[in-house]
Every structure is written in C-alpha cells, then in structure tokens.
Amino acid sequence: xxxxxxxxxxxxxxxxxxxxxxxxxxxxxxxxxxxxxxxxxxxxxxxxxxxxxxxxxxxxxxxxxxxxxxxxxxxxxxxxxxxxxxxxxxxxxxxxxxxxxxxxxxxxxxxxxxxxxxxxxxxxxxxxxxxxxxxxxxxxxxxxxxxxxxxxxxxxxxxxxxxxxxxxxxxxxxxxxxxxxxxxxxxxxxxxxxxxxxxxxxxxxxxxxxxxxxx
Amino acid sequence: xxxxxxxxxxxxxxxxxxxxxxxxxxxxxxxxxxxxxxxxxxxxxxxxxxxxxxxxxxxxxxxxxxxxxxxxxxxxxxxxxxxxxxxxxxxxxxxxxxxxxxxxxxxxxxxxxxxxxxxxxxxxxxxxxxxxxxxxxxxxxxxxxxxxxxxxxxxxxxxxxxxxxxxxxxxxxxxxxxxxxxxxxxxxxxxxxxxxxxxxxxxxxxxxxxxxxxxxxxxxxxxxxxxxxxxxxxxxxxxxxxxxxxxxxxxxxxxxxxxxxxxxxx
Numbered sequence: 001x002x003x004x005x006x007x008x009x010x011x012x013x014x015x016x017x018x019x020x021x022x023x024x025x026x027x028x029x030x031x032x033x034x035x036x037x038x039x040x041x042x043x044x045x046x047x048x049x050x051x052x053x054x055x056x057x058x059x060x061x062x063x064x065x066x067x068x069x070x071x072x073x074x075x076x077x078x079x080x081x082x083x084x085x086x087x088x089x090x091x092x093x094x095x096x097x098x099x100x101x102x103x104x105x106x107x108x109x110x111x112x113x114x115x116x117x118x119x120x121x122x123x124x125x126x127x128x129x130x131x132x133x134x135x136x137x138x139x140x141x142x143x144x145x146x147x148x149x150x151x152x153x154x155x156x157x158x159x160x161x162x163x164x165x166x167x168x169x170x171x172x173x174x175x176x177x178x179x180x181x182x183x184x185x186x187x188x189x190x191x192x193x194x195x196x197x198x199x200x201x202x203x204x205x206x207x208x209x210x211x212x213x214x215x
Numbered sequence: 216x217x218x219x220x221x222x223x224x225x226x227x228x229x230x231x232x233x234x235x236x237x238x239x240x241x242x243x244x245x246x247x248x249x250x251x252x253x254x255x256x257x258x259x260x261x262x263x264x265x266x267x268x269x270x271x272x273x274x275x276x277x278x279x280x281x282x283x284x285x286x287x288x289x290x291x292x293x294x295x296x297x298x299x300x301x302x303x304x305x306x307x308x309x310x311x312x313x314x315x316x317x318x319x320x321x322x323x324x325x326x327x328x329x330x331x332x333x334x335x336x337x338x339x340x341x342x343x344x345x346x347x348x349x350x351x352x353x354x355x356x357x358x359x360x361x362x363x364x365x366x367x368x369x370x371x372x373x374x375x376x377x378x379x380x381x382x383x384x385x386x387x388x389x390x391x392x393x394x395x396x397x398x399x400x401x402x403x404x405x406x407x408x409x410x411x412x413x414x415x416x417x418x419x420x421x422x423x424x425x426x427x428x429x430x431x432x433x434x435x436x437x438x439x440x441x442x443x444x445x446x447x448x449x450x451x452x453x454x455x456x457x458x459x460x461x462x463x464x465x466x467x468x469x470x471x472x473x474x475x476x477x478x479x480x481x
Contacts, residue, residue, distance in 0.1 A: 006340070013344070014224075014225070016358050016362070017347045017354075017355060017358055018224070020351075020354040020355065020357055020358040021347070021350060021351050021354050021355075024354075026438070027438050027439050028434075028438050028439045028440045028450075031438065032450055037225060037226075038225070042455070046430075046434075046455045047365065047430075048358070048361065048362075049438065050429070050430050050433045050434065050438075051361045051364075051365055052357065052361065053433050053437045053438055054418070054421065054422060054429075054433060054437070055309060055357065055361060057402050057418055057437075058308065058309060058418060059308060059411075059415065060308070061304045061305045061307070061308045061309075070256070072296050072300070073300065073303060075303050075319075075322065075323055075326060076296055076299045076300050076303050076326065078323060078326075078327070079299050079303075079323070079326035079327050079329070079330050080295060080296060080299065080330070082327040082330055082331070083295060083327075083330035083331070083333070083334065086330070086331050086334045087282075087334050090334055115331075115335075115340070116328060120366070129316070129367075129370055130324060130367070130370075131316055131317045131320045131321070131367075134320055134323070134324060135320075201317070202316060202317060202320075203315075203316015203317055203371060204316075
C-alpha cells in the first residue's frame, strides 16, 4: 500500500513539474497538452495552472542589486539550522554515526524524521495545523504550559516515548555554531509562547483550540 | 564534468539542463574554493559571472556527496545560504497573508522543506527529484511554494473561514460582465508607475475570491477557456470545473459582484 501511494505521489509530482516546466504561464492549450499525458491528474493540474496563472501576475521579487551577500536573514538561518538538524538525524542513524549525545547537547527532535506528508498527517491527527506543529517542532511553546494529556497525545501520535517528547519540549532552542548574522538582526533563541497563545496565533478555530487545551 | 541527470519523462525522454547551465557547472566545478566564494558573492543576475540557481543546486548535490564520503561540509555551507536567500526573497513576495493564517511560518516551512530535499537527495524515497530544479529552478521552486500555499489556504478555508458556498442560481446570465473585462484588461496590461498600486489591489481582490469563483475567472479570462460549448468533444471551463456553462456564468457573475463591491467600478 505504501509503495502504491509513493508511486502515486511521485507520478503526481512529475505531472505538476511537467506543467510548470512547459510554460512560464500555462494557457488552455498548454494545460490540455499536459492533461492529455496525465489524464488521471486533470483536477490537480487544473488547480496548479490556475495558481501559476495568478502567481505570474504578481510582482516579481526585487532584483538582487544592493543586497549584502554576506548577510544571512533570520529565516534563512533557521532553514540552515533545520538542514543541520536533519543531516545530523540522518548521520546519527547510520552505522558508525554518533550513537549517543555529547554532554550538553540537545535531545533528538522526534519531529525531524517526519517527511512532509507525515508532518501534515500528524497535524491532522492532532486536530491542529502545520503552523502549530511547527511551533512544537521548533520548541516555541513554554513546556510548563503544555498539559500532560496533550504531551501524551503527541507522544502517541508520533509513536515516540513520552520521555523523549517531554525532553524535546523542555530543551532550549539553541543557535548553531558557525553561522554569521548581520549585527542588527542577530537572532535570539526566541521568547516562547504559552500553550494557549500558541494555539490562538496559529490560525486554529475556537473549537480546535478548546479541544487541544482540554486534552 | 556535470553529473548527468537521471530523471526521465513518462515517454522515456530524459530531462536535460539548458546548455548555458551545463557550461556554467563545468566551469564552476574547476574553480578553487576561494574563487567559488567570490562568485557566490555576485548578486546581480545581469553579471556574466552570476551563478544561476540551477548551478547552485548542482553544487549542493555535489557537496552532499562530498559530505557523505568524507563529512566535508564546506561546499554545502558555502552554497546553501546563498540559494536559501534567493528563495526567501521570492516567497516574501509570493507567499502573502491572503487566506493563510501565519504566512511567516508557512514561508519558513517552505524554506526548511527545500533544504530537506538536499538531505534526502539520492535516497530510495527521493532518488532524482532535484533533477527538476537543475532544469529550471524557478519553475520547480514555483511548484513547491504554490503547492504549500494552496494546501494551507485550503485548510484555512475549510477549518477557519468556514466559507459556505452559495447555492447555484437557477437563472443563466448571459454576456460578459464589464467589470470582469476591466479587471482582465488591468491585469494583462504591463504595470506602470501610476497604476502599479491599483493593479496590486485588483490582483489581491481576485485572489480573495472564493476558490470556485476564482477558478472560473482565471480559466475564462486569464487562460482563455471558453465557458462552454455545443461540441461535446471541446474542453471548456465547464469541463474543467465538472459543471455546466450556466454554473460557470453564475460564478463569474458572483465574482464580478464581489470585485465591484471591493474595487468599485473600474
């Protein structure tokens, strides 16, 4: 079943890239040509073509003139940190990789092994959204405000030991060494939100928020 | 020599890089680390020494192979910030708050997800997906962020906005609404300094339309589909939306009314 699903996802991805590569702005003729090759994805391709057509009408990003090439924005810095986390998780799982943590190192992040589909599935099973789950992953929520029931639910849905999940939430958000920042934009570890604040600012409905708070 | 792409199309034809990208990759692979660092600092696309994003993807994949072999991350550490920075500038413009709860978090998710592609490159689950990005990076990345944006907007529409679709009317409006004609003309006309602000407002209003009305408008007025046809073999907007011509016309009429209420008469 998983192999079939993977193949279907891969085929859809190929169809979408074919459409995107076919033209800067696909019109009816281009869309129909791609749909002829991938008729099973006509709806998805139609939606993508609509998105591309409207996206193309938007302003283009500013040119790179005047940009400081040595500056790394906070968002890019977080992406680099995420990359290193994933690379470490992959390396630690390999034979000969680090089996345990060095003293003072953060515990493993149980969210990092999830691919995009699994990440979204977790958000759905938690009756939340990916915005909120990102906050869990990035330790943006004060662990003291998370209810025991919620932590148990997260552990169950992740298939991870409760102790690991608790350790993850309790770990500090640390900066990776070796990165460089513009002095005026130097990121801090970031103030954490309370559980209720995180729910309220994640775009969740009142019903979902109350359900999660009640766990 | 650039490592060949392995991805093939459904009919078996291989994906290929542009000749200019192939040439640039061959040139860059022969540079010293110091020379490469100098090229990475060039930010103007018009500069002949500017490194194309397709080239940066190839360098990242090359660097990841180096890392797997010898744990050497120097190339990856040099290239990824530059590539991520370009992507961030794109999504700051293209992934806005319309229909999305937290655009900053979504943009971060997009950037994080892109960096993960390099970690998984070459694995059984993701053998050659990055080949698309070496063919036409901007188009491939566009597919990536549009997919993320659409999923988030859809979730938002279903769980947060709880938009009720109005019932389809029984009347069948005929004739193109002048509002939609004016909107289409405004969007298709290249922006000038004077009307750039208005154009942005118009585009925002179109993007704020409910998904079925937005689809009807875009298919008919931007992509050029006919609303419907007497020829059952002809593919029209009605075909693509799995409805009839009357429904498309009603959706267009509602779209026009919404746009008029937001923008006034153009």
